[in-house]
Amino acid sequence: MKLGIMVNEGPYTHQASDSAYHFTKAALAKGHEIYRVFFYHDGVQNGTDFTTPPQDDRNVVKRWSELAGEHGLDLVLCVAAAQRRGLVDEDEQKRHGKTGHNVAPGFRISGLGQLIEAGIQADRLVVFGD
Amino acid sequence: MKLGIMVNEGPYTHQASDSAYHFTKAALAKGHEIYRVFFYHDGVQNGTDFTTPPQDDRNVVKRWSELAGEHGLDLVLCVAAAQRRGLVDEDEQKRHGKTGHNVAPGFRISGLGQLIEAGIQADRLVVFGD
């Protein structure tokens, strides 16, 4: 079955991203297709590669990046939410003259249409949030 | 009177940072001293200068930076919370090999001891959060 995932909270503060990750991993292991993981609201913070969490804790961002690498997942950060919250890719870095870019490997910034499309294309949409 | 402020949520998602800002501004206008504003949990996101909010909306980060500039406010981002959530100053950029740094003017990264100190030194501590 084709599944869409929506993640509405950032890493660490709420468990939403953890739950979404474990759900996604289990779905992939069972042979389901993950059409897209869409990160909205504070969820876009899951895509920042500026995090350096303690060694004895999970690395939420890296874990998503690795899962994307292994399974070719499409991890999309909402552009409007990203602009409000400080997620910047190389294009945005140039346009706004920032000192760097902080979108982690496997994530891309795109529009809300990608969420609607996930709703249309996937057989189920599962929303994780607060 | 000497006031300490604690901000526990990031910009835009919760009103906590807005309320803290308006409270701080009003307190300064009344002649009170703001000993320190300490940003904890997702509150550290208030210090990212990677945000580019829409023109017709307030710029939460810039507003704090400007208030700090005008009044010499001490805006402190908790280092442990910042590491989990992707706030990086120039030192951390070098240490961790990031592409840039995203701590806005007027903010500095420091330890939780700064919060305890605010509790000790200030006459009142006001906590804004979710």
Place this chain on the structure above:
Amino acid sequence: MSEAGATKKFLYINRKAPYGTIYAWESLEVVLIGAAFEQDVSLLFMDDGVYQLVKEMQTKGIGMKNFTATYAALGDYEVNKIYIDKDALTERGLTLDDLQHLVWEDENEDWAEKDSIHLVGRDEIADLLDEQDVIFNF
């Protein structure tokens, strides 16, 4: 609705108050973008979500943008099925008169103006959820 291809029934459920958190506003942004995709769209306001439609908000004092005028434009986007939990209103001491009057123009009836808002109870809400293909939660 879409001329070609299957449309899906999309329901946006709003259960949070405006301004205290951004969910109300960012939900509306999804609805506006989604309108271009010509699906069969409904909005449901439950719990504190009913506060989103209260009229005459003055946000100057809190320094935030008042986004609620946008609800009145939904009819122009063919988003005209707006359901409101009547028990949530009652619990909050509100009536329909406290809310914005949202309308749309029916092109099949010579652009007659019709109400977009429908008050619903628990059974109707349960049926509404049941018949959806996709539910977005805010």
Place this chain on the structure above:
Amino acid sequence: MSEAGATKKFLYINRKAPYGTIYAWESLEVVLIGAAFEQDVSLLFMDDGVYQLVKEMQTKGIGMKNFTATYAALGDYEVNKIYIDKDALTERGLTLDDLQHLVWEDENEDWAEKDSIHLVGRDEIADLLDEQDVIFNF
């Protein structure tokens, strides 16, 4: 307590469950750092905060670090006034037996082991809040 200079009465109030949000863990980090400042520290667990002290948590399945062993170390940091809302326990079907047994050693009584936990009702909680200089909310 501090030998020189005035100490302040610090109260950390914990009202949230562990793991669903990070507040419990990041609150504990403040308490640990704060212990070095030799203030007069108390902790109060109210509402869902009482869940933080439940014993035998196994976090492997959710892939998170189990931080709750740290509560047992608080006594060594001279954090030994730990108040628990007894009505919150009752509402949740919990008793003291469900919680970690937190103790400290009293150097004034030949290092006798004493209970750190005190069950309190609403009036005692109201008094506890009243006598504080600083309250941290998590």
Place this chain on the structure above:
Amino acid sequence: MLHIVNKSPFTAGALQSCLRIAKAGSTILMIEDGIYGALDGTAVSGQIREALGDITVCALSHDLEARGVNGKVLDGITLVDYDGFVELVTANDGVQSWL
């Protein structure tokens, strides 16, 4: 003591927790979504009206106006602006935020 409540009483337990603990003579300030607790004709109005005998209840006017409900405030509740918020903090010995 000043108690600050920033959550709607219809979706969070913060106001109930606060009312249970607030002593006679203390002050409750409702801000952000907490101001919904200050309104007349709701499921919690009776409880607030009762509390008003012992406790001073204030609500932040800016938050009421933003939500379009400033005309519905219960009699006996004091409206304050951000200046008034600051005054409440300095006038009371302690501050407790019911997050």
Place this chain on the structure above:
Amino acid sequence: MLHIVNKSPFTAGALQSCLRIAKAGSTILMIEDGIYGALDGTAVSGQIREALGDITVCALSHDLEARGVNGKVLDGITLVDYDGFVELVTANDGVQSWL
């Protein structure tokens, strides 16, 4: 239809909103802090026990274990792991998260 509840019933209204709307034959899955709604001997246990007549109630075992309360689950509640969570999503026609 699958209803997902991720909030504690003691501090948020999500479980109550869900129980009000969930139809006979539907399934409720409690995850994260929502699992506190699955426990015996609490102020909401009676309500859940009653709902169990018409509704299938599941709770995520990993979240119960993490919180040390896996031994306190009400009779009649089904424990599922992340695999079971996926199965519930695919087996039900729709998914509603009571955020």
